[in-house]
Amino acid sequence: MSTWQRLRSNRLALSGGIVVALLAFVALFAPWLAPYDPGEFNAAEVLQGLSRQHPLGTDGIGRDVLSRMIYGSRISLLVGFVSVGIASFIGVTLGALAGYFRGIVDTVIMRFVDVMLTFPTFFLILAVIAYLDATIWNIMVVIGVTSWMGVCRLVRAELLSLREREFMIAAEGLGMSPLRVILRHGLPNAMAPVFVAFILGVAGAILTESALSFLGIGVQPPTPSWGNILTEGKDTLEVAWWLSVCPGLAILITVLGYNLLGEGLRDVLDPRLKSR
Amino acid sequence: MNGLLSVENLQTEFHTEEGRAVAVDGVSFTIAEGSSTALVGESGCGKSVTAMSIMRLIQSPPGYIRGGRVMFDGRDLLSLGEAEMRAVRGNDIAMIFQEPMTSLNPVLTIGYQIAEALRVHRSLGKREAWEAAVRMLELVEIPDPAERVATYPHQLSGGMRQRVMIAMALSCDPRLLIADEPTTALDVTIQAQILELMEALREKTGMALLLITHDLGVVAEHCEQVLVMYAGRVVEQGAVADVFAAPAHPYTRGLLRSLPRLGGSGKRLATIPGMVPPLDRLPSGCRFRDRCESAEAACAASDPQLQECGSGRTMACPLWCELGSLAATESRP
Amino acid sequence: MLAYLLRRVAGFVPLLLGITLISFLVIHMAPGSPVELMTDMNPEAGPEIRQRLEERYGLDQPYHVQYWMWLKRIATGDFGRSLSSDARPVIDKIKEALPVTLLLNVLSLFLVISLAIPIGIYSATHPYTPADRATTVFVFLGFAMPTFWLALLCMLLFGVVLGWLPISGLKSLDYETLSWSGKLADRAAHLLMPVTISAITSLAGLSRYMRSSMLEVVRQDYITTARAKGLSERAVIYGHAARNALLPVITILGLSIPGLIGGSVIFETIFAIPGMGRLFYTSVLMRDYPTVMGILVIGAVLTLLGNLLADVMYTVADPRLRKR
Numbered sequence: 001m002s003t004w005q006r007l008r009s010n011r012l013a014l015s016g017g018i019v020v021a022l023l024a025f026v027a028l029f030a031p032w033l034a035p036y037d038p039g040e041f042n043a044a045e046v047l048q049g050l051s052r053q054h055p056l057g058t059d060g061i062g063r064d065v066l067s068r069m070i071y072g073s074r075i076s077l078l079v080g081f082v083s084v085g086i087a088s089f090i091g092v093t094l095g096a097l098a099g100y101f102r103g104i105v106d107t108v109i110m111r112f113v114d115v116m117l118t119f120p121t122f123f124l125i126l127a128v129i130a131y132l133d134a135t136i137w138n139i140m141v142v143i144g145v146t147s148w149m150g151v152c153r154l155v156r157a158e159l160l161s162l163r164e165r166e167f168m169i170a171a172e173g174l175g176m177s178p179l180r181v182i183l184r185h186g187l188p189n190a191m192a193p194v195f196v197a198f199i200l201g202v203a204g205a206i207l208t209e210s211a212l213s214f215l216g217i218g219v220q221p222p223t224p225s226w227g228n229i230l231t232e233g234k235d236t237l238e239v240a241w242w243l244s245v246c247p248g249l250a251i252l253i254t255v256l257g258y259n260l261l262g263e264g265l266r267d268v269l270d271p272r273l274k275s276r
Numbered sequence: 277m278n279g280l281l282s283v284e285n286l287q288t289e290f291h292t293e294e295g296r297a298v299a300v301d302g303v304s305f306t307i308a309e310g311s312s313t314a315l316v317g318e319s320g321c322g323k324s325v326t327a328m329s330i331m332r333l334i335q336s337p338p339g340y341i342r343g344g345r346v347m348f349d350g351r352d353l354l355s356l357g358e359a360e361m362r363a364v365r366g367n368d369i370a371m372i373f374q375e376p377m378t379s380l381n382p383v384l385t386i387g388y389q390i391a392e393a394l395r396v397h398r399s400l401g402k403r404e405a406w407e408a409a410v411r412m413l414e415l416v417e418i419p420d421p422a423e424r425v426a427t428y429p430h431q432l433s434g435g436m437r438q439r440v441m442i443a444m445a446l447s448c449d450p451r452l453l454i455a456d457e458p459t460t461a462l463d464v465t466i467q468a469q470i471l472e473l474m475e476a477l478r479e480k481t482g483m484a485l486l487l488i489t490h491d492l493g494v495v496a497e498h499c500e501q502v503l504v505m506y507a508g509r510v511v512e513q514g515a516v517a518d519v520f521a522a523p524a525h526p527y528t529r530g531l532l533r534s535l536p537r538l539g540g541s542g543k544r545l546a547t548i549p550g551m552v553p554p555l556d557r558l559p560s561g562c563r564f565r566d567r568c569e570s571a572e573a574a575c576a577a578s579d580p581q582l583q584e585c586g587s588g589r590t591m592a593c594p595l596w597c598e599l600g601s602l603a604a605t606e607s608r609p
Numbered sequence: 610m611l612a613y614l615l616r617r618v619a620g621f622v623p624l625l626l627g628i629t630l631i632s633f634l635v636i637h638m639a640p641g642s643p644v645e646l647m648t649d650m651n652p653e654a655g656p657e658i659r660q661r662l663e664e665r666y667g668l669d670q671p672y673h674v675q676y677w678m679w680l681k682r683i684a685t686g687d688f689g690r691s692l693s694s695d696a697r698p699v700i701d702k703i704k705e706a707l708p709v710t711l712l713l714n715v716l717s718l719f720l721v722i723s724l725a726i727p728i729g730i731y732s733a734t735h736p737y738t739p740a741d742r743a744t745t746v747f748v749f750l751g752f753a754m755p756t757f758w759l760a761l762l763c764m765l766l767f768g769v770v771l772g773w774l775p776i777s778g779l780k781s782l783d784y785e786t787l788s789w790s791g792k793l794a795d796r797a798a799h800l801l802m803p804v805t806i807s808a809i810t811s812l813a814g815l816s817r818y819m820r821s822s823m824l825e826v827v828r829q830d831y832i833t834t835a836r837a838k839g840l841s842e843r844a845v846i847y848g849h850a851a852r853n854a855l856l857p858v859i860t861i862l863g864l865s866i867p868g869l870i871g872g873s874v875i876f877e878t879i880f881a882i883p884g885m886g887r888l889f890y891t892s893v894l895m896r897d898y899p900t901v902m903g904i905l906v907i908g909a910v911l912t913l914l915g916n917l918l919a920d921v922m923y924t925v926a927d928p929r930l931r932k933r
Contacts, residue, residue, distance in 0.1 A: 111623060111624070114627075115624055115628055116631075117864070118624055118628060118867065118909050118913060119628065119631070119867060119905070119908070120870040120871035120908045120912065122868075123870070123871055123889060124635065124905070126874060126890065126893050127901055127905065128635055130894060130896070131635075131636070203752075207753075207755060211875055214757045214875070215875070215878060230755075230758060234761055238765065244758070244761060245762070247758075248755055248758035248761075248762070251753075251758065252753050252754060252758075253753075256749055256752075259749060331837060333833060333837060362839045362840070362841060363839065364839070365837055366838035370837070371837040373834065375830055378829060378831065379834045380834065381835065381853070382831070382853065382927070382928070383852050383853055383926065384849070384852075389834075392838060392844075393839065396838070430929045441834070
């Protein structure tokens with residue numbers, strides 16, 4: 001069976017893929033899908049329940065929750081992809097250096113990985129964000145800079161084992177430069193597990209951003225993010241449950257979707273790990 | 277003949293993603309009390325599955341015993357309840373495996389692992405079982421048994437570990453020992469020691485032995501009866517001396533011809549052409565006909581069954597059954 | 610064994626140096642010095658006052674000198690004084706908060722281990738049954754759950770709507786008047802929600818891990834040997850398989866400690882528990898950098914100790930590592 005067929009026959013992965021695709025659609029076409037402007041408030045319609053005009057109700061200053069949720073999906077995906085992109089870039093670069101050069105380069109990089117893994121990274125993120133101001137770009141950079149270690153180990157391990165194989169030895173024998181060998185031959189072979197880690201990483205980054213928003217140091221209002229909609233709603237939880245329940249569910253379903261897709265991809269791309 | 281163990285028309289199949297594969301397809305044989313029988317054949321022919329089916333240790337799913345009987349001491353093991361079957365395993369029938377490096381639990385002492393069987397089947401206390409374990413180590417000629425008993429498997433060599441496996445298997449005086457390629461993973465000199473030990477212990481205890489191997493030299497030296505398996509079937513059965521002197525089935529002859537001999541003629545070793553076919557793509561009629569040098573058109577038409585060919589021999593090839601005596605002259609270079 | 614431990618501890622020294630260096634850099638590379646923050650609040654503070662403050666905290670020195678001075682001081686347990694209004698020694702503040710966080714995390718870990726291992730063993734020995742599928746669903750939900758949100762909903766349900774459990778703090782107002790059993794019940798009631806909810810993510814992860822480790826182990830030859838001996842399935846699974854399957858799980862437990870400590874920020878904030886996480890959060894908001902740095906270092910040291918503990922457990926559980 002081809003990779004694609006196996007992925008399609010994996011029901012969990014398929015449902016994850018559908019969630020991911022649907023979400024990408026919503027984020028991409030947010031201006032057309034949202035019934036209202038997410039920032040438009042109406043003092044006459046404060047904390048209204050679910051209705052035909054406002055399918056998910058309104059918030060404390062009369063903004064339409066559905067529209068804010070739709071725009072919030074853009075923030076979640078942006079944070080997810082950019083921060084994991086940064087993490088992957090750092091991880092792949094350092095992992096490739098460590099795995100290719102070995103020796104002292106490898107030792108230094110891997111010690112650095114150990115140090116980073118020993119940190120309660122959430123503490124680190126919190127500290128940095130608080131000092132740097134909680135803009136969306138700072139948040140993405142900090143999440144990226146504190147979550148590259150897994151990918152680094154992955155790429156390094158893959159390159160170490162690849163080095164022993166014939167084509168790498170042959171490439172070196174032909175006098176190709178180390179960089180060229182890594183880029184043309186080493187990395188493409190290490191891409192499958194990195195891709196899986198990327199998808200799973202997006203899920204993790206979305207959760208981290210929402211937790212930061214919850215603590216009030218994530219993406220700042222009035223920009224709507226699922227995390228800050230939830231946080232704004234927590235004080236009125238008893239009278240307007242939808243304000244907290246909707247974004248929470250959205251986070252849960254999104255993260256679930258990415259996790260299912262990632263695990264499914266892992267099964268399909270790497271049959272060795274199928275039992276997991 | 278009513279022996280200790282009588283396997284009748286055993287069928288074991290595996291369900292895989294590609295479909296059903298019948299690994300053991302109607303195997304029948306008998307093992308007499310105190311005798312030694314060899315089960316030979318290429319890898320994948322169903323030797324180990326036969327042994328595991330007798331012990332009812334086939335993992336299911338994917339494996340299922342679909343039919344037949346395994347009569348042991350008058351009882352059909354296949355119809356026993358799980359608790360009754362457990363009382364047979366390690367007690368009446370014991371088994372040792374190919375890989376001594378992985379067959380012992382790495383986190384438990386060898387003493388504990390030997391004592392375990394005694395505590396289950398003989399209801400011995402911890403202390404008595406431990407002392408019995410020391411005696412078993414002595415029996416399998418491990419030096420300093422009183423000290424070695426408290427060591428862990430990783431502290432022993434492969435040969436020593438296989439001795440421990442034998443000690444474990446024999447601890448409850450089984451009436452049948454099934455040894456699944458017990459020496460394949462060992463050095464040649466250690467192989468001989470282990471086989472001699474097994475032979476000596478068999479004479480001492482009077483147990484029967486079912487030795488699974490692909491080493492025909494071992495068969496000639498240590499066994500009385502031989503069963504030749506091919507693609508899930510027994511194709512020839514007889515006394516070792518008879519079969520080796522005059523192999524009748526074309527497959528057996530091929531196997532024997534591929535055996536190097538000291539003082540041989542110096543000609544190149546003959547091999548059997550082709551490979552064992554996958555179990556789901558067996559040819560029609562005789563399973564061996566694709567590789568058989570004497571295949572005829574008739575071989576594709578009917579699936580040959582085991583039949584008597586005189587002097588306690590049975591085999592599954594109607595052509596050569598009649599010409600049994602001719603084979604004797606032909607197989608000699 | 611002792612030599613092994615000493616070697617491990619010696620290996621921690623470079624890690625500790627790296628940790629302190631990163632903590633130091635993170636705080637000092639950020640724009641806006643703490644003195645600015647303090648003086649911003651006070652319109653009367655002129656440049657002279659600023660300078661005096663900078664000298665007092667050594668902020669006028671070059672970075673490497675500051676780092677070295679700080680390193681020397683923390684080696685003696687002196688993390689400086691908090692910049693918050695109480696100006697207490699940081700170490701005292703941490704000493705108060707740490708036991709609370711430890712209690713919460715130890716209870717949570719205990720809950721995780723005592724549930725995840727049996728769950729993992731059960732689903733591995735009954736693969737693809739409805740119960741196994743149910744655990745798979747639970748595992749995926751647990752992984753994806755924004756736990757602060759779950760905490761919020763649980764507070765609403767059990768605390769407000771049903772009124773069964775207290776929703777904040779570690780003890781009731783009338784705690785001191787209670788009998789000892791009443792005190793115990795009061796504590797348990799306060800801890801129940803935070804401990805359970807903070808256990809969920811690790812519980813999901815660990816039971817999944819135990820399951821796959823167990824599935825791997827039951828394929829091993831020595832499991833067949835144990836069955837061939839005539840042992841009951843129970844003895845095979847618990848006597849032979851489980852111990853081997855636990856070995857990799859111990860490592861994972863060690864690795865999960867930073868996540869647990871990091872998570873305590875969220876739970877302690879939600880449930881208003883006066884632990885290290887909440888102290889860290891409030892210190893970060895106030896830019897109380899001696900406290901922030903102190904907690905960063907202590908948190909990392911805790912993780913190292915956790916890893917060391919995991920190493921020791923691993924060595925005890927696996928005889929292959931003992932005599933080397």
